[in-house]
Amino acid sequence: MSPSRFLIGVVDDDPHVLESFEELLSSGGYRVSAFHSGASFLAAGGFPRVDCLITDIEMPVVDGWELLRIARRDYRDLPVILITGIDLEARQLLDAQAARHVFKKPFDGREFLRVLDDILG
Amino acid sequence: MNQSGSWVWDVQRVAPVYWSAEMYRIHGRDCRMGPPSTDEYRTLFESDIWASWLAAIHEAVLYKTELTFDCCVLRSNGLVRQLRTVGRPITGARDTVTEIIGSTTEIGDQAIVFGQGATRPDPFRQVIDLIPALTWTCQPEGRADFFNRGWLEYTGFSEQEAFGWGWAAAFHPDDISEVLAYWQTLVESRKPGEIEARLRRADGDYRWFLFRAKPLLDTCGRVVKWYGTNTDIEDRKRAEEALRESENNLRLIFDTIPALVCTMTARGVLERVNRQILDYFGKTLEELREWAFIGAVHEQDLDAVVARWRHSVETEQPYDIEHRIRRADGVFQWFHVRGHPLRDTDGRVVRWYILLTNVEDRKRAEEVVRASEAYLRLIIDTIPALVWRADPLGERDYLNARGVNYTGKNLNELLRFRWEDLVHPDDLETAAKSWSVSVQTGVPYNVKLRLRDAGGSYRWFQVHGAPLRDESGQIIHWFGLDIDIEDNCRIAEELRQTQARLSRATQFATVAELSASIAHEINQPLAAMVANGYACQTWLSAEPPNIERARLTAERMIRDADSAAEVVRRIRALFKQTAPLLVLLDMNELMTAVLQLLAEEIREVGVTVETELASALPMVEADRIQMQQTLINLTRNAIEAMAGNADRPKLLSLATRSAGGNVVIEIRDNGCGVVDPECLFDPFFTTKESGMGMGLSICRSIVESHGGQIWATPNPDGGATFRFTLPLQHSVIP
Numbered sequence: 001m002s003p004s005r006f007l008i009g010v011v012d013d014d015p016h017v018l019e020s021f022e023e024l025l026s027s028g029g030y031r032v033s034a035f036h037s038g039a040s041f042l043a044a045g046g047f048p049r050v051d052c053l054i055t056d057i058e059m060p061v062v063d064g065w066e067l068l069r070i071a072r073r074d075y076r077d078l079p080v081i082l083i084t085g086i087d088l089e090a091r092q093l094l095d096a097q098a099a100r101h102v103f104k105k106p107f108d109g110r111e112f113l114r115v116l117d118d119i120l121g
Numbered sequence: 122m123n124q125s126g127s128w129v130w131d132v133q134r135v136a137p138v139y140w141s142a143e144m145y146r147i148h149g150r151d152c153r154m155g156p157p158s159t160d161e162y163r164t165l166f167e168s169d170i171w172a173s174w175l176a177a178i179h180e181a182v183l184y185k186t187e188l189t190f191d192c193c194v195l196r197s198n199g200l201v202r203q204l205r206t207v208g209r210p211i212t213g214a215r216d217t218v219t220e221i222i223g224s225t226t227e228i229g230d231q232a233i234v235f236g237q238g239a240t241r242p243d244p245f246r247q248v249i250d251l252i253p254a255l256t257w258t259c260q261p262e263g264r265a266d267f268f269n270r271g272w273l274e275y276t277g278f279s280e281q282e283a284f285g286w287g288w289a290a291a292f293h294p295d296d297i298s299e300v301l302a303y304w305q306t307l308v309e310s311r312k313p314g315e316i317e318a319r320l321r322r323a324d325g326d327y328r329w330f331l332f333r334a335k336p337l338l339d340t341c342g343r344v345v346k347w348y349g350t351n352t353d354i355e356d357r358k359r360a361e362e363a364l365r366e367s368e369n370n371l372r373l374i375f376d377t378i379p380a381l382v383c384t385m386t387a388r389g390v391l392e393r394v395n396r397q398i399l400d401y402f403g404k405t406l407e408e409l410r411e412w413a414f415i416g417a418v419h420e421q422d423l424d425a426v427v428a429r430w431r432h433s434v435e436t437e438q439p440y441d442i443e444h445r446i447r448r449a450d451g452v453f454q455w456f457h458v459r460g461h462p463l464r465d466t467d468g469r470v471v472r473w474y475i476l477l478t479n480v481e482d483r484k485r486a487e488e489v490v491r492a493s494e495a496y497l498r499l500i501i502d503t504i505p506a507l508v509w510r511a512d513p514l515g516e517r518d519y520l521n522a523r524g525v526n527y528t529g530k531n532l533n534e535l536l537r538f539r540w541e542d543l544v545h546p547d548d549l550e551t552a553a554k555s556w557s558v559s560v561q562t563g564v565p566y567n568v569k570l571r572l573r574d575a576g577g578s579y580r581w582f583q584v585h586g587a588p589l590r591d592e593s594g595q596i597i598h599w600f601g602l603d604i605d606i607e608d609n610c611r612i613a614e615e616l617r618q619t620q621a622r623l624s625r626a627t628q629f630a631t632v633a634e635l636s637a638s639i640a641h642e643i644n645q646p647l648a649a650m651v652a653n654g655y656a657c658q659t660w661l662s663a664e665p666p667n668i669e670r671a672r673l674t675a676e677r678m679i680r681d682a683d684s685a686a687e688v689v690r691r692i693r694a695l696f697k698q699t700a701p702l703l704v705l706l707d708m709n710e711l712m713t714a715v716l717q718l719l720a721e722e723i724r725e726v727g728v729t730v731e732t733e734l735a736s737a738l739p740m741v742e743a744d745r746i747q748m749q750q751t752l753i754n755l756t757r758n759a760i761e762a763m764a765g766n767a768d769r770p771k772l773l774s775l776a777t778r779s780a781g782g783n784v785v786i787e788i789r790d791n792g793c794g795v796v797d798p799e800c801l802f803d804p805f806f807t808t809k810e811s812g813m814g815m816g817l818s819i820c821r822s823i824v825e826s827h828g829g830q831i832w833a834t835p836n837p838d839g840g841a842t843f844r845f846t847l848p849l850q851h852s853v854i855p
Contacts, residue, residue: 014645016681020652023674027659027667085644105648109655 004030006120009050011035011067012083013059017105021054028113038062047075052120057084065095072098079119083107128156130208130221132182135159135175138220147204147227148194165194169290169321172297176289179301181210182218184262203228255320255330255351257288261344263308272351277323293319293327300332311336311344317358320351329358381456381477387470389434398477403449419445419453430460437462437470443480454481507572507582507603513596515560524603529575545571545579552584563588563596572603580607618721639688646684653678705740706748708777708784708847715752716775719760726771728760733776741784741847747823748847754816755788755843762792762841783829783846791840801833820845 008030012018018034025032033050035041039062046053053071057064064082071080079100087104088096096102101115126144128137137144137156145152148165163171170192181188190206208223249256250270258267264285273280276291283291292300296318307314313335319327334349375382376396383394391410402409402417412418418426422444433440440460445453457478462470501508502522510519517540525531528543544552548570559566566586571579586601653674660671712734716723723730756773763771774789795801802821817831824831824845831845 014649016649016677016684017645017652020649020656020674020677020681023656023670023677024652024659027656027663027670027674083648085641085648105644106651107648109652109659112652112655 004120006051007031007033007049008116009033009035009041009046009053010055011038011041011053011059011064012056013037014056017056024109024112025054025116028116030116038064038067041067042070047071047078050078052079052081052116054081054083054116057082058086068095068099081116081119125224125226127224128208128222130178130223132178132219132221135178136162144225147202147225163294166192169294170194172292172294173287173290175297176286176301178221179289179305180264180286181208181221183305185210185212185218188221188223257349257351259334259347259349261308261336261346263304263347275322276320291321293321295319304334307334307336308344308347311338311342317354328353328355330354380479383475383477385460385473385475387434387462387472389430389473392472401446401448417447419447421445426458433460434473440473440475443484446477454479455484456480506605507601509601509603511586511599511601513560513598515556515599527574528572543573545573547571556586559586559588560599563590566599566601569606580605581610582606615725618725642688643685646681646688650678650681650685653681702744702746703742704745706743706745707738707740708748708786709734709738711745711748712752712775712777712786715749715756719753719756722757722760723773726760726764728763728771728773731772731774733774735776735778738777738784739779739849741827741849743827743847744823747827751820751823751845752786752788754820755845758816759788759790759792759841759843762790762794765793766791779849782849784849785844785846787842787844789836789840789842791836791838794835794839795833795841802831 008025010018010021010025010032011034012021013036015036018036022032022034033044033046035044035046038055038059041047041053041055042062047070053067055064055067064084068080068082071078080098082096082099082102083105084102085105088102093102100119103112124143124147126147127139127141128144129139130136131138136159140150140152140156142152144150144156148157150157150165157165166174174190174192177188177190180186187210188206188208190208191203192206193203204225205228206223206225208221210218211220211222213219252269253271254269255272255275256269257265257272259265265283265288268278268280268283268288272278273283276283276288278287278291281287289297289301300316300318303314303316313333315331315333317329317331320330321327330351331354332349332351334347336344337346337348339345378395379397381395381398381401383398384392386392391406391412394406394409398409399405404415404417408415409417413423413427426442426444429442430440432438439462440458443455443457446456447453457480458475459478460473460475463472463474465471504521505523507524507527508519508521509517509524511517520528520531530543541549541553548568552568552570555568556566558564565588566584568584570582570584572582573579582603583606584601584603586599588596589598589600591597657671657674657678660667660674712732716730716732756775759773760771763773769791772791774787776787776789778785778787802817821831824847828848829846831843833841833843835841
């Protein structure tokens with residue numbers, strides 16, 4: 001399987017989780033650029049480079065909501081997938097409408113790749 | 122060397138038409154100017170001489186006799202020259218005298234000597250001389266032939282000067298023509314008459330006299346003699362003059378004062394009005410008499426005006442009212458109308474004097490002031506604070522409406538009850554001391570105190586007082602503002618209580634909080650494991666299989682699983698610390714203890730608690746901490762379920778009983794009820810926005826670990842009842 005032309009940005013502050021997402025996406029044929037914080041993603045100039053952003057919500061300083069806000073403001077067409085370890089409150093679910101999809105940990109890897117394929121397909 | 126000048130007098134023009142050169146010289150007049158006009162001629166003589174000259178001319182014309190006239194003239198060189206003038210009348214057509222031709226001779230200082238008239242010792246003459254009036258007689262043709270002593274003394278004339286027509290010189294120059302003309306008409310008509318004129322007194326002053334003349338007629342109706350008196354009417358004349366002047370002044374005032382003035386009859390009929398009234402209304406006096414019917418008074422005021430005016434006319438009491446009056450252009454303006462009756466000596470009303478003062482500007486200003494005052498009062502009464510004023514001695518003398526509402530007392534009551542009576546007894550001493558210091562030294566007053574409201578309960582207020590001083594720095598008033606800070610105080614109090622509760626909460630950490638933390642801890646390694654698991658599967662099913670990557674991900678899965686196991690171990694360790702420590706427990710006692718722990722919460726939320734604790738409830742063997750956690754959890758759930766009880770009281774019922782070898786604990790609320798009693802106790806099931814849904818799940822595990830059961834049922838009348846059982850004999854599941 002040849003690597004995809006799509007580059008996926010992944011952000012999660014848990015190194016094991018980040019690693020596993022990277023692995024999952026690689027197995028699905030995507031090129032992956034992994035970041036352990038929202039701030040490092042921004043610092044590396046991640047937004048203009050990636051074709052899709054997958055980010056955990058609950059992170060210190062620059063969290064998933066902030067990245068989503070920036071994406072919606074400056075990178076209107078960039079698809080964003082949110083991942084959360086907690087149940088979102090009603091208001092947060094509304095905010096999450098700005099993302100293409102929200103996955104609650106733990107999630108089905110097959111479903112995850114299918115959604116990503118649909119988005120980038 | 123006496124020189125004579127000749128002249129011709131034109132009777133019609135009352136001036137000479139010809140003067141010889143000598144005449145110009147005598148009178149010192151430039152001959153190029155021609156003979157003098159009447160006015161110029163007059164200036165050549167003293168005024169009395171002029172009058173005498175006219176009288177002489179008059180006589181000569183009337184009787185066609187020669188005239189002889191002696192007089193002095195003042196020449197421009199300051200010398201006085203005595204002149205003798207003689208003339209002869211020239212009769213023209215219709216036998217009337219048109220001209221007099223004569224000559225005038227300077228006779229130097231030569232005095233003309235007249236013979237003194239003989240005085241007869243006549244008793245009547247004495248009487249006539251002594252009566253306090255001027256009397257005289259004339260011959261039928263008008264020549265005077267007698268003057269009493271009063272006349273002669275008054276004028277200072279001698280008989281010789283006065284006789285004939287000499288008397289005319291005693292008249293005021295302005296009056297003489299008229300007097301002579303009138304005298305002539307009397308003489309011609311032979312009828313009595315009278316005329317007023319000024320007569321010169323010997324000292325040169327003129328006084329007004331009434332001249333009365335009456336002819337004595339013979340049987341044929343011919344005049345035998347004229348008799349006359351002169352009565353001094355100077356005082357009357359002056360009074361008349363003063364009156365006229367005063368009337369003029371009044372009229373002037375009447376017509377120029379910046380007000381509308383009118384008079385009305387005693388019956389109330391319009392009599393006279395000043396010019397301003399006519400101008401203002403743009404109507405005639407006749408129209409204005411119908412003032413009540415021509416829309417002059419604003420229709421909204423008319424009834425009151427008519428009633429008041431009628432009342433004044435009937436009671437003769439002064440009239441005073443303000444109302445609107447229509448101007449000529451149709452605009453209504455406010456007037457202050459005052460009427461005063463003028464009474465005669467018997468006290469009867471003769472007429473009414475009415476003064477109408479335009480007060481439109483004042484009314485407007487008043488309106489503005491009233492509006493602004495009302496606005497200020499509105500502000501003062503609606504600002505959310507108590508506003509007060511105190512005198513320099515510190516006594517309150519004003520309180521705004523909010524203050525009256527709050528205290529339930531008006532100012533008079535406050536003065537009676539004393540302001541201090543409203544202050545909470547605990548705050549009174551500080552407040553009173555501080556206020557007294559402020560009043561004595563003028564420093565602003567600033568205290569916090571509790572004030573009693575109308576219902577008798579106290580609320581906290583921040584009280585500010587500041588002095589208002591005059592230019593000299595004297596305090597005129599104190600102004601104060603009491604701001605209700607009860608809510609702030611309560612919030613602060615609540616914050617303090619919340620902090621206390623939090624510290625207490627940590628002692629029996631809430632299960633829900635704990636479970637949320639556990640869930641997050643476990644989810645992380647699980648998520649990684651699942652992702653890695655799927656990746657591993659993908660690598661293996663790839664064509665060809667990527668064994669290397671598969672093995673790497675498999676290793677990671679093991680690592681993730683270890684992480685998850687570690688979390689579980691940590692949780693178990695947590696539970697180990699609170700491992701069931703079975704003791705004999707009185708559930709009634711525990712229930713009471715839990716209610717005490719939650720007492721504040723219950724009171725704040727406003728929940729009514731009913732307990733129905735079975736007496737002589739058997740003891741159960743249970744872990745006190747875990748049972749306490751279970752009871753707290755269930756009770757809290759019940760309280761939270763009633764949070765939305767807006768229309769009904771929050772009622773929490775707690776009951777214990779023993780039944781069938783079990784102790785049954787029942788927690789009942791009338792809150793929102795349960796939707797799905799079956800799933801209630803499943804982990805992660807929650808109907809609350811916050812919380813992981815672990816609470817009831819943990820409760821169940823605790824109860825079940827004690828060999829009991831837990832379940833929930835909806836109440837028929839709303840709310841839910843949670844029950845759990847604890848067996849009297851059981852084996853604890855570790």
